[in-house]
Amino acid sequence: MDTIINIIQAMAREMVAPTTAAVAIAVIGLNVHFGFTGLLNMGQAGFMLLGAYGFAISIVRGVPLPVAVLIGFGAALVFALILGAPTLKLRGDYLAIVTISAAEIVRFTGRLSVLTDFTGAAQGIPGSEYRDPFTALSFFGAGSTDIGFLDYSNTGVNGWWVRFVAWTLVAICAFVVYLLTRSPWGRLLRGIREDEDAIRSLGKNVFAIKMQALIIGGMLGALGGMVYVLPGSVQADALGRSMTFFCYTALLIGGAATVFGPILGSIIFYTARIFVKSVANAYVPDSIMSSSETESFSYIVVGVILMLVVIFRPQGILGNKRELQFNA
């Protein structure tokens, strides 16, 4: 019985974790790309990493927090412009190729030892170097608070303050995306997803709209990256290809082209993984599967879940079946 309670508690802790919120923000951005506009961005982790680098390096160099955040956004903006300018006029697949390569370029550049002074190379930038201005903003005070079994310090490294900020940002981002997508601009995005040429024949500047979508989604990715590194450290490898695929998994589970799908998907993705991992740890003897193997096993199970979702419920949990029914 204790084991079951432990598993549930571990899942709940993962659910409210700031990293879950951070990924949810990045997935909201990816949803603007993939779900609403049909842009196959395979490099969302690159946007996240750039946001994280822009933010952390600026603060380490003594830039005030708001400016550092803007620099993080700026990095994503420039990245989106560089990626989009040559590829948005081409067919969708090319954007996928370019974005996945560009994200890898960002990651490997971050790992370069010549850049140790900036990015900390493969070691990364420890959170202690850039976290202080953020924790200084906290109005939660010192000490710690228990809510049920969730027991965190109010302000500390990985406490209630970063959780509060992270989930507030998730709510704001979801609301902004809701406002954008219910508008005629959002209608244009869906139109472009369906058929670019038709939209062009109606006198709309398709390239400009796609670029706007790429920038907005990329900036949300950058914001996700900034939140992601707050409780930990900036490490290039943490925001690599696999992060992009986690984002896609979360998006497809929750339901693309919906407002809450990305949030629900991220929560399910992380809690399901913890569930599989803890159950395997608790009930499968070490002789069959060691605890490091259960970690990999949990990803395998999540991968299988993704396949099942795509085959049997292609619209995701919250998606509209009718939006996916006609493949004319």
Next chain:
Amino acid sequence: MPDQTTSPSLADPEARRRLMADVDATPGSKKSDPILVVNNIVRQFGGMTAVNVDHLEVQRGIITALIGPNGAGKTTFFNLITGFDKPTTAGKGAHWSFEGKVLDKTSASSVARMGMVRTFQLTKALSRMTVRDNMMLGAQKQTGENLLKSMFKPMWGGQEREIEAKAMELLDRFNLLEKKDDYAGSLSGGQRKLLEMARALMSDPTMIMLDEPMAGVNPALTQSLLGHIQSLRDEGMTVLFVEHDMHVVRHISDWVAVMAEGRLVAEGSADAVMSNPAVIDAYLGAHHDTDLGEEEVSEEALAEIIEEVAAEEAGRDAGDERTPDDAGSGGEETKK
């Protein structure tokens, strides 16, 4: 520009006939009030020249049909003038203009904004959007399509209601009103054609270009589509359409331009064009008078004929009375 300018009077068939009566029925002839002028537009795909039009003028306010056999370059020509494709001669003498404004370097979306809206041969209904959303996308100058303003509904809510009212009116006219909340993907082929045409009309175009509007539409719907096209003309819109069905062309077009192998080969009224030898050649092939069956017979039954002739000759030799005609024709067959 002479006295004949666009006026609602073009709804009168007699007026249209008078208007076009003075126009030379030759390829690239001058029109009294051309809305679209195309010069020296060439498109090559590798070594194949798909379109090579020296000069074409489209008269304002009437229905012009663009016909031609398969592969004549009609759709490519449409793509070129609407900005969906670039001519090989771009910058090397290709010029085309719409209402006097040069379109040489204009993008597809700008062409549409100038008032020349097209539809597609393979209908581009936005399947996973509702009929209503499809229609709403057609409207121009929407404040809510600006990224910064789109987040604030009061800035575009009023305009949205106006657009919606207009969309409902058009849907009603095209008998699609009860489908307004259905996804466009659930419509039939003919209904999608109607939807695409209605959507194009949302932008209040001055000229509408229809690429095979009747393809795949059932005969009952064809009648109502034709009615719609004619009523557009009667409201003062210029219509240019590509079509294969000769009955349709004869029925509604005021002027016909014929393309074959990328070139403009004839222009004129529907009746004149259809009796034009160049057009008949284009459709039926220059050798359409040759009886292919004759050759087949001579090939297959050559031996038999030789035998027959030989028998005939043998008979004549024997003093039998044969008409010289029969013998002559038999001899010709053998020579082939």
